[in-house]
Amino acid sequence: MADVLKVSGLNKRFGGIVVADNIDLALAKGRVLGLIGPNGAGKTSFFNLVCGVVKPDSGSITLVGQEINGLPIRERARMGLARTWQNLRLFSSLSVLDNLMLGPRAYSADNLLDVVFRPGHVADSERESRERAFAVLERTGLAGIAHQPIRDITFGQQKLVGVARALMNDAQCLLLDEPMAGVEGQAYALIQKVVRDIAASGVAICVVEHNVAFIRDLCDEGVFMFAGKVLARGTVETLIADPQLTELYFGT
Ligand SMILES: Nc1ncnc2c1ncn2[C@@H]1O[C@H](COP(=O)(O)OP(=O)(O)O)[C@@H](O)[C@H]1O
Ligand SMILES: [Mg+2]
Incomplete structure (x- = not known):
């Protein structure tokens, strides 16, 4: 399957905190990958590194085969990289x-x-x-x-407007940071359907989310992140059933 986003050997530390520890990760066209891990694991930092908000110390990031590490945020967006933000960043009076x-x-x-x-x-x-x-x-x-x-x-x-806004630039790769946080009721099913439809149109999607049921129902696969490291990749069921990962998730 074609990799839309490919990250290799990505490293970043803020002083003593390692937020990316030699990350290798690929997102395939039309697939939804769940990114799980406890608070502080480096999930949002991973998105920041990929979209250019934060500069990596080393590593490579390619979007449909082109190196984007070093390109400005706007240029990456123009090339089809889109993201939503954990806090919505919408203009409330507009x-x-x-x-x-x-x-x-x-x-x-x-x-x-x-x-x-x-x-x-x-x-x-x-x-x-x-x-x-x-x-x-x-x-x-x-x-x-x-x-x-x-x-x-x-x-x-x-939350859906946040997703919609991210799609304004013909995304090929969409990064969703906690799309379900604070959402309940009918929006739950709607957001899930929208994300699935977007994937079905060929977009590669990565979702960070603490709502494990949402991740399990939505994602084709999951990765578990801890202290800037990708510790495991597999079905979401396998990841959440792993006692060592559960211990890391809840033990911190
Ligand atoms: N710009 C920054 N400067 C210093 N430390 C940061 C910065 N961004 C994130 N961190 C730290 O990096 C760690 C990982 O944060 P983050 O990526 O937001 O984790 P997650 O999204 O998995 O909860 C945290 O300890 C956080 O405080
Ligand atoms: Mg976060």
Whole structure:
């Protein structure tokens, strides 16, 4: 199966804390990989390293065969790397639609000179961004609330907006950081369905989540991370049944 994201020998430490200890990990097209491990294991740091928020000390990160380590965040996003954030980072007074249009790669005309000298180009670009946003809202079941401000929708819907915004740049690889934290009720099934649909369209997905039932139901496979190390990879069932891993998960 084709690897969309491939990380090799990734290392990072913050002073005495090792957040990535020689990580080798690959995400395959159309598959959902669950990333589990106790708080502080380095899961969010792994996402930060991959998307360029944090610089690794060493290692290689390739996206569809191209080395992206060293590229700016925006460039990685343009190449099809998308993520959501543990804390949502949405604009609460703006509509669902506007939040998407302000996401990564919102306007190609982000140059002020274009606004002055190529107003037609800016209008086209805005129209294109709006169409793209509506397509993503359809795909994530949010089209009906496109014009509602973020603060007026449920927390589960806000989480979905986070996922939708990440999809604005034609993601090939999607990293979801705790998509279920704080979510209950019908949003649970909806988020699960949306993630599955996105994978079915060929996107490689990695999900960090403490909700083990969600991970077990959703993921094709899981990896267990502890102290910056990938300790095991296998079915989520095997990982959560492993007494040594359970001890590490709950013992800290
Ligand atoms: N920018 C940073 N500077 C210093 N320490 C950090 C930074 N980011 C994360 N850490 C530390 O690295 C460890 C791993 O954090 P994190 O990746 O957020 O873990 P997880 O998401 O698995 O809970 C924690 O001890 C955290 O405090
Ligand atoms: Mg985290």
